[in-house]
Amino acid sequence: MKNTMKAALACTTAMFGSAAAAQTMTIGITQNNVGVDSYQTTYERAFIAAAEANPDVNAIVLDAGGDVARQLAQIEDLIQQQVDAIIIWPTNGEAVIPAVRRAHNAGIPVVVTNSNIAEQGFDFISSFSGPDNVTQGSRAAEIMCERFTELGIEDEARVVQISGQPGYTTAIERQQGFDERLPEVCPNVTLVATQPGDWNRERSQQVMEAFLIQYDDIDGVYAGDDNMGIGALNAARAAGREGITFVGATNFAVGYDAMEAGDYWGSIYQSPVDDAEAALQTAIDILNGEEVPFLNYFDTPKITQDNMGDFTKPVF
């Protein structure tokens, strides 16, 4: 039964232009939630552009809309369509593991992009391509600590944190990196509160408004990305509170502008274009039989008011 079906599949595949497919590789990607913020949108565009620029690549670009069930369905569809490689931007770093295993069992290499899956799934993926979010969190802690030291308040500063969407791997990892690193570099700085801002500028602004009232003394804000950081900055500005050090991650254009204006201290420079191109290249390399590192991090350097001249303004 199964065999006849497979044969039938093979036939249809053969009929629909396998001649052209001889050289080209079909790569499917299922993304987390395009359109929820500029990063993801820019990522998708860069991915499509990169795929189109490469005549050997046929890309199937899908978007899970933030829904795990839809993402699993898309992975199944891609396996069903017998693509050559699958790139996954997981909505949930653990929930996709069984689906990844199925792709693996079907002989399709899987590349995880942007936000890694949990360790249990490492056996089934060929590579992770993306930023090292724990390191990003640590670096943000370092940026913050260095700034406090400059300002001479490293022994008394109080910090609040606005984290990303609850349950999202990137959010968890950045928070983890920050939480762990901060006491190491600045043991006397207190992290007084953490609330999620859901990657949402408006939500973050509300959270910050409450923080400002709750705590008379806030010296620093760490936001899980610049989008939320700007929300927090807006809240502080509206309340007339000055002298707060804002540090974010994933430097958005708004964050870059605010840095230029001197309102925002620092962030982590992470380009969605690099992210997308790295993911596609990783997949291509694997299909070409090249050796790729298992954790294929692309570099995400610190950016602050001091060194921002070295970076071009983000396009998103």
Add this chain to the structure above:
Amino acid sequence: MTSPSPVLRLEGIVKTFPGVRALDGVSFDVRPGEVHALMGENGAGKSTLMKVLGGVLAPNDGQIYVGDAPVVMTSPQEAKAKGVVFIHQELSLAGELSVAENIFLGELPLKSFGRVDWQKLYADTDRILKTLNVSFTARTRVGSLSIANQQMVEIGRALTVDPRAVIFDEPTASLTDAEKVVLFDVIADLQASGVGVIYISHRMEEIFKITDRISVLRDGQYRGTLVTAETDEDKVTQLMIGRSLDLSRNASQHQMGDTALEVRGLSCGILFEDVSFAVRKGEVLGFYGLVGAGRTEIAETIFGLREPSAGQILLNGLEVQITSPIDAIRHGISLVPEDRKDQGLVLGMSCRDNMTLPQIGRLTKGPFISDRAEIAIFDKYRDKLDIRTPGWRQTVGNLSGGNQQKIVIGKWLSMHPEVLIVDEPTRGIDVGSKSEIHNLIRDLAAQGFAVIVISSEMPEVLHVSDRIVAMFGGRVMREFTSEEVTEDNLIQAISGIAANA
């Protein structure tokens, strides 16, 4: 006549609500094979009594006997199990379900695992339908039946048990005379099989036609039981309201003016066809016919609520185009609709707000509604129509039916219409208010309004109309002047018999 022991007996039933003694020692009995009328004005305590009898409310004092056994009713189901069944006034059917499922609603015959025993259900239903002598089957969807047939389904429900007493609550409210005949046959059959029937109605002629005894309630108190054959309407009315009611033909003859509204060859799809009539200023034109004869639909078409497929409407001799109630109102036509609660009033709004609704756009001062103008209108018509309400703020839903109807009439009078159409002016209104409304209609005509009255009650039509249009099956069968009309020729006309005459 020896009185056999009653099937149902109430003794000293008392029911109090906080601050109100709704029932104050009510006692009467129903004998097997008897039709026992229960009468009383709205608010006299009939429905409270029925709720006590049906186990919906627990009495504070008194005792109910079924046969000779004292019983305590705790739910409608228990009442039914003891052989006391109700036929409710408001049709309570589920339109998407079959006739059989409706008849056995809440007590479908079951097999294991809660499965419905369809075979038994249909067989039992067929048996019941046979005794009712109806044309539809057990599997017919109830929503596709006529109102009269739906009423039959409702009656069929009472027959799922061997009833000892059946209570009919205003069963003829939406039935026409022909349909009533069928209903009365069913009641006669029940009677013949020794069932006691309690018959609640406001309609005297029915009461005198089919009942054996009449018990009367007033203000929650039992006022006595009369033997129907030995009494007359006057006595019953006096017992109910403490005075008598005039339902004779109207005598007042006043001057009539020119034709106000004329309708020529008006048709609306299958609802009615080629209807022509005219009504003069100062005249009351009655429309009489079976439910479904197309009377209400004509009124709705004239009022712009339906799109006519042919015909003309002329006001004061000039043809007018009416495509919405707004047009109709602008041309001076008003409609007091048949269904007061659904069409006449916004029950949650105050008396005043309801009354000024059609002209609210005109009662403004600058951008805002003028409170003073509104209250002035309300006060004027409250006095004129003798509307009894604690004040304009009173929510209309809390008023009695008669006062509600007066609010609707006041609403339209305040628009100074030329033509006033009143559809079923006294439906669900108690006897006392009825005559007030009848007088009001006569008065309005006397003041020069052209009035069209649509009614399913023959005495009412005969009482208020100067001329009567008899309708059948969407067509005008005959027009009578008040001199020509008799009960007999009117019944013939609306049954379609006159068509051949």
Add this chain to the structure above:
Amino acid sequence: MAIENRKDMIKQGGIWVFILAELIFFSMAGHYWSVSNQAFMDPGNMLLLLKQSAPIGIIALGMTIIMINGNIDLSVGAIFALSAVVLLDSLSWPFMMAMGDWALPLAWGFALLTGVTLGAVNGLIVWKTGIDAFIVTLGSMLGFRGLVFMYNGEQPTSNLNWTLVDFAEAQVLGLHTATWFLFGTALVLWFVTTRTNHGRNAYAIGNNRDAAVNAGIRVGPHFMWNFILIGFLAALSAVVFYSESGSVNPNDGMLYELWAITAVVLGGTKLAGGYGSIAGTLGGVIAIQLLRKGLGHIGADTQTVNLVIGLILIAVLFLDRQLTRKGKEELKI
């Protein structure tokens, strides 16, 4: 009568005609636009379609009977998430760990019990307070979601159990486990709505609640049972889905209520209650999944999918309205 029957047929058959139209469209369009080499109507793809319909489908089937009642349940997404949390978390309780694979059915039991309990809470409030189900479940949608967060902070709850995954991924007679559950649920609910006292009462209550009360149908408990049923089904959906995925985010299941309602309405069930069918809902669920899959197949992006699904919903409502119109002489109210 004849006209009525025909309209009824159009109404009930409409969703299947729509599905057919989608299949034809996507097959043809896929030929031109798809980057994939695979035909859209490939049998394997169709089997996947059924499987992928299951998570929303099982919930939508339960929503059908709720909506036949004239109620609505907005909290199913949150029940789905909380049941999933219980399922996965319970597997890591010490005594459960000690039981080995025997813990799996027990974990299922705990999750289903969670759904039943939450459903009962909704049902009890609707029954005892008499508050409209829309408001009750709007509230509990928030409240239950709060419980999800409370259970495990903002962290995902995970427990990847390969035995469970293998069971969930299995295919019997070509159908996936999830598909069997979808069909099983549909069959049971079809039986309940058309053959049992409870099901017929559901229609009676939706049609005319006062009549049902008068006829002695205990409307309150009836509602409660249906809320328990949909709670159970939301949990069942979670159990089937998370057995295969092994991790639940606290935000999972958001908007599922809206998708389920969309499917039920597409399937012809009336919001006012009293009318609707399980078969129609199954059609509605498949139609939505087909649309998503098909739009993905021809390379449409997220915004197009949103736009199309929204407009189709409105179009279906419009068509239904046209079918139920009585014609020109209808009262203009």
Add this chain to the structure above:
Amino acid sequence: MTGLTRQNLGTIVAKQGILIAFALFMIGFAMVNQRFIALDNISGVIRSSAILGVMAIGVTFVVIGGNLDLSVGSMMSFSTIVVLDLHDKIGPGLAIPAMFALTLLLGAFIGFLVGYLKLNSLIVTLGMLSAIHGLTLTWSGGKNMDIADKSGTWFSFFGQDRIMGIPVPILIFAFLAAVLAMVLSRTAFGRKVYAVGGNGQAATFSGIPRARIVFMTYLVSAFCVAVAGLLQASRSLGSQNTVGQGMELEVLAAVILGGASLMGGSGTVFKTVIGVLILGFIQNGLLLAGLDFYVQYMVTWAIIILAVWLDIAAKRGHLWSPIA
């Protein structure tokens, strides 16, 4: 007679229950945390509630008219994105009216479907929730919208400035609430909205153009959404596509909390505003008390159920539902 007074008491509690609850909450929170009743906190809460509040006022019209509007969240995203995008393209002076026109167009479309075509509002607005989200993404291409020159525009006036020390959003919120409260309670249009929602058929029989009134309620709602979008855009001068997502249910919760019946025909602007403030202060109070954000979910749940329960219990005179 005692029964009557008791009933009156019940009615008073029901009518003012929401205010009593509000007062109790304020006192409770104030006792836990002094900061809660600090003027700047109160002003902060009202300011951040302004956007929700403005939308809730519009939805109040729709709900009193007997319908629902689940599309306001997604429509607010649309207005925000559109005005931000147009700001840099055609300047704020033109962008604002253009955004209002487009938002009103969407409102008109929904109003047409629900009012004139008589389609079920729950499903129509559910469909529009999805469709408008698609429209917004198409407009923005999925990108965040940001005003390029943030310090050089007067556009920030609506969301960030103060007049006599009072934040402009609060002034706009208060002004709109006052005007629309007058419209609802004192004008013929308002009366017609109550009539149409209270009993649409009776309204038609009284010569009220039901379809047009329903249509207008959606225009009012869309207008309020446009104002909310303006406040939102001006406040942060940049936005994500998802900015209003999920707000439809918060808005509805506020309206219900204010005591408007989903059956239509009852509710007031004032009570809705109270509903909005309750939600705002709860959120704020719980944050100040150091509780996690999700506690707020459960508190909101309890409050909605209790408020509505109290309301209908007083109306029927029994705490427990009579349904068996």
